[in-house]
Amino acid sequence: MPTRMVKKLVGSVELLGYSLAGEETVIAVPELNVGFDFGRAPRELIAIDHVCLSHGHMDHAAGVAYYFSQRHFLDNAPGCAILHADLVEPVRRLLRAWADIEGHPSPAKLVGLQPGEDHRIRRDLLVRAFAVAHPPPSLGFAVIETRNKLKPEYAGYSGPQLVGLKKKGIEIEYRLEVPRVAYCGDTAAGAFLERPEVTNAEILLLECTFIDDDHMHRARAGQHLHIRDLGRILPRLACKHIVLTHLTRRSPLKRAKQLLAEMLDADTASRVVFLMDRPSGRRGQSPDESR
Numbered sequence: 001m002p003t004r005m006v007k008k009l010v011g012s013v014e015l016l017g018y019s020l021a022g023e024e025t026v027i028a029v030p031e032l033n034v035g036f037d038f039g040r041a042p043r044e045l046i047a048i049d050h051v052c053l054s055h056g057h058m059d060h061a062a063g064v065a066y067y068f069s070q071r072h073f074l075d076n077a078p079g080c081a082i083l084h085a086d087l088v089e090p091v092r093r094l095l096r097a098w099a100d101i102e103g104h105p106s107p108a109k110l111v112g113l114q115p116g117e118d119h120r121i122r123r124d125l126l127v128r129a130f131a132v133a134h135p136p137p138s139l140g141f142a143v144i145e146t147r148n149k150l151k152p153e154y155a156g157y158s159g160p161q162l163v164g165l166k167k168k169g170i171e172i173e174y175r176l177e178v179p180r181v182a183y184c185g186d187t188a189a190g191a192f193l194e195r196p197e198v199t200n201a202e203i204l205l206l207e208c209t210f211i212d213d214d215h216m217h218r219a220r221a222g223q224h225l226h227i228r229d230l231g232r233i234l235p236r237l238a239c240k241h242i243v244l245t246h247l248t249r250r251s252p253l254k255r256a257k258q259l260l261a262e263m264l265d266a267d268t269a270s271r272v273v274f275l276m277d278r279p280s281g282r283r284g285q286s287p288d289e290s291r
């Protein structure tokens with residue numbers, strides 16, 4: 001079966017995703033073994049061990065039960081959903097209902113987080129939840145690589161000297177955090193855009209739902225970003241790559257790219273791509289070409 005997922009190389013990181021407002025949003029980062037939102041749980045997501053759910057709207061959350069069921073069916077380890085703590089119980093109820101319907105339960109790990117809380121997914125990798133500006137309960141997530149580094153004041157010390165310090169209980173290392181990918185889910189502009197794990201993320205996945213000037217009221221009412229917001233927001237970010245998601249089907253991608261090019265300086269523009277802008281050579285599959 002042909003996949004609807006877009007494959008995108010962003011720097012050296014491969015993203016697999018599909019994101020159109022109101023229809024479906026799902027993004028997988030196989031290198032980090034992390035996904036963002038379930039969408040309708042395409043097979044590319046089933047292979048991913050940790051999926052962060054930004055909020056409960058159906059276009060983002062529909063596939064949660066299918067994800068766990070498929071992992072069980074394929075004899076994979078149970079898989080893990082990382083989600084707002086307030087959504088854990090409702091999702092558990094959904095999984096219980098599906099267990100009744102299917103006739104057996106599918107093992108599922110649900111990790112509930114509040115804004116600001118971390119969950120470690122690998123020895124050197126953690127997921128940090130942060131608050132976004134969308135009807136609650138909603139979260140954004142940053143996947144942060146952590147490295148232990150020698151404190152600069154001990155740089156000239158020999159191995160045995162460092163061992164001696166450690167034995168005395170002196171902390172000779174500090175933790176360096178390298179934000180790899182930040183995902184903001186659905187959101188309007190907000191304080192999260194000042195957070196270091198967002199502004200310094202190697203890859204920022206940011207929504208841009210509306211582009212038409214007469215859709216500004218829709219953006220404000222639904223707490224979404226309008227492309228006019230991005231003219232202010234994007235130049236202030238230090239992210240190497242900014243990937244825009246969640247564009248409405250109402251608006252052609254070509255027009256969105258044109259508007260961005262007009263609004264942004266060359267440096268900022270060179271860092272921005274649209275997730276759904278399929279690589280050339282895949283004719284007839286891009287959302288703007290199909291309409």
Ligand SMILES: [Zn+2]
Pocket residue numbers: 021022025057059060186246
């Ligand atoms: Zn949405």
